[in-house]
Amino acid sequence: MSKKLCAFAPATIANLSCGFDILGLALNSVGDRVEVSFAEGTAITISEIVNGDNLPKAAEKNCCSVVMQKMRERLGDTRGINIRIYKGFQSGSGLGSSSASSAAAAFVYNELLDRPFTKEELVPFAMEGERVACGAAHADNVAPAILGGIVLVREHNPIDMVQLPVLDSLYGVLMFPNIKIKTADARQMLPEKIKLTTATKQWANVGGFVAALYTNNYDLLSKSMQDLVAEPTRSQLIPKYQDLKKVAETNGALAFGISGSGPSVFALAKSEELAKDIQKAMLDCYADTGIETMSFIDKIESKGGARLSASF
Amino acid sequence: MSKKLCAFAPATIANLSCGFDILGLALNSVGDRVEVSFAEGTAITISEIVNGDNLPKAAEKNCCSVVMQKMRERLGDTRGINIRIYKGFQSGSGLGSSSASSAAAAFVYNELLDRPFTKEELVPFAMEGERVACGAAHADNVAPAILGGIVLVREHNPIDMVQLPVLDSLYGVLMFPNIKIKTADARQMLPEKIKLTTATKQWANVGGFVAALYTNNYDLLSKSMQDLVAEPTRSQLIPKYQDLKKVAETNGALAFGISGSGPSVFALAKSEELAKDIQKAMLDCYADTGIETMSFIDKIESKGGARLSASF
Numbered sequence: 001m002s003k004k005l006c007a008f009a010p011a012t013i014a015n016l017s018c019g020f021d022i023l024g025l026a027l028n029s030v031g032d033r034v035e036v037s038f039a040e041g042t043a044i045t046i047s048e049i050v051n052g053d054n055l056p057k058a059a060e061k062n063c064c065s066v067v068m069q070k071m072r073e074r075l076g077d078t079r080g081i082n083i084r085i086y087k088g089f090q091s092g093s094g095l096g097s098s099s100a101s102s103a104a105a106a107f108v109y110n111e112l113l114d115r116p117f118t119k120e121e122l123v124p125f126a127m128e129g130e131r132v133a134c135g136a137a138h139a140d141n142v143a144p145a146i147l148g149g150i151v152l153v154r155e156h157n158p159i160d161m162v163q164l165p166v167l168d169s170l171y172g173v174l175m176f177p178n179i180k181i182k183t184a185d186a187r188q189m190l191p192e193k194i195k196l197t198t199a200t201k202q203w204a205n206v207g208g209f210v211a212a213l214y215t216n217n218y219d220l221l222s223k224s225m226q227d228l229v230a231e232p233t234r235s236q237l238i239p240k241y242q243d244l245k246k247v248a249e250t251n252g253a254l255a256f257g258i259s260g261s262g263p264s265v266f267a268l269a270k271s272e273e274l275a276k277d278i279q280k281a282m283l284d285c286y287a288d289t290g291i292e293t294m295s296f297i298d299k300i301e302s303k304g305g306a307r308l309s310a311s312f
Numbered sequence: 313m314s315k316k317l318c319a320f321a322p323a324t325i326a327n328l329s330c331g332f333d334i335l336g337l338a339l340n341s342v343g344d345r346v347e348v349s350f351a352e353g354t355a356i357t358i359s360e361i362v363n364g365d366n367l368p369k370a371a372e373k374n375c376c377s378v379v380m381q382k383m384r385e386r387l388g389d390t391r392g393i394n395i396r397i398y399k400g401f402q403s404g405s406g407l408g409s410s411s412a413s414s415a416a417a418a419f420v421y422n423e424l425l426d427r428p429f430t431k432e433e434l435v436p437f438a439m440e441g442e443r444v445a446c447g448a449a450h451a452d453n454v455a456p457a458i459l460g461g462i463v464l465v466r467e468h469n470p471i472d473m474v475q476l477p478v479l480d481s482l483y484g485v486l487m488f489p490n491i492k493i494k495t496a497d498a499r500q501m502l503p504e505k506i507k508l509t510t511a512t513k514q515w516a517n518v519g520g521f522v523a524a525l526y527t528n529n530y531d532l533l534s535k536s537m538q539d540l541v542a543e544p545t546r547s548q549l550i551p552k553y554q555d556l557k558k559v560a561e562t563n564g565a566l567a568f569g570i571s572g573s574g575p576s577v578f579a580l581a582k583s584e585e586l587a588k589d590i591q592k593a594m595l596d597c598y599a600d601t602g603i604e605t606m607s608f609i610d611k612i613e614s615k616g617g618a619r620l621s622a623s624f
Binding site for chain 2: 023154160191223229
């Protein structure tokens, strides 16, 4: 029987309020799994996408196969590959669905090949999965999906990332309201230019956020996690956004914001108890909307990211 | 004989390339001294400004007296004060001249009063000195001038500062070309709005800069200290700016930029030897301009800032 490996990569929260397009955080319990094995011939085939009927199976269109194709091109490897994909959460949620698949694909194929690349070197390959799925090779989801923890993408070309420390005790509360927001649409809502005074406040907050992580300063983290750039417009696409924010903060959230381009929202909390209170308050707030929701709580860890897992 | 105290506060580099309006760094050897003593009556008088014939002596117009007036108002103290000021460097240099005087004034008067305020609490008072001298109550010079080291001003109102760690070994090379640039003019050159893509790169760099300080990462510091906001326009006011930058970098500078709104420029270096090489190259570069220059090298320390000193 030929070697067959499976890896998991987590959902991620991009932007983290203050760090539009440069910050991302890895979650733990929710994510995608990708299985890979060598196959006869030279083709890359996708034999199954569990929970992903809407996703392309053509090798040149699927993010997982594109990632592996780029990797084997770099290595001059032409051995055929068979891929199976398990989607652990819905695409279009704002939790980095294509990123989780791309990250798991890069990780698992690297393992199958006996690690020709470091984890950091996998990021640009996984970005190619983002390019085919979203139209832009962003790293703010794939970098934490591979590396785990909180990652600052200082520069995209060439890629330069900084893995930031995580506070002692930090829990994420995620809520996905099942409405459609396309990343491209959410991006079009953003202004091409912003006021210098606004930008100045935003980079002051990024500085405060990074300092808070290195000094385990919850108060500074909370004050710094403000979004003056995307939230004012994008929050209008999310029903009851301001109400959700208010109940999260009333129940002790350190921060509340839009995950990536939405519609998922997130809150951060210092303890699991607070996280549960916040989650209940957010779900209660949404009870009368008639909108189907998915919600979960995760401990945010410094480690984590893509890893080998059981098959499916 | 009535009590008489004197304090020194250093020149400062505001902005530090990547942190427009939010970052500042305290120098050590160059700065202003302010002496204070109680006087008969209730008036605040300035009896002498050494090297400052051009500066106002009227209590309501001088930054030092304004700072002390705000402090005694807060305390309900009406005792008369006499002030003497020693200007250690030229105003209009971009090295925080009014800030050094305002910081020394706040510090020394607090000592005379037996420390009713913490160092952090002195910053808003010193900002009032900036308001009267420059028209705006900025903190990016006065905060490091009082606290020392490298300071992030996360928020101005209410003031919220983060004192950042300094790398193990860091030297600043300063060069002041004696040409006139008014802060107000330099500020008017800036665009009211900037591209979101530019702003995103800038806050990525602020994040990288802060992470570099906490991890003693010289390479990351160097990569992060880019100025996409003020340098493109303000550098045009400084003769041979690009040449200076090139020779500084060729001689091993970690970073090169405009100090505050200029015309002073600064380079950072990892060792005193490199700092001397850089200084020589910068002065050589300027030799044919006919512009009078003042230059010095300082070790950048985590401590420092305003402190008691000998009188003058």
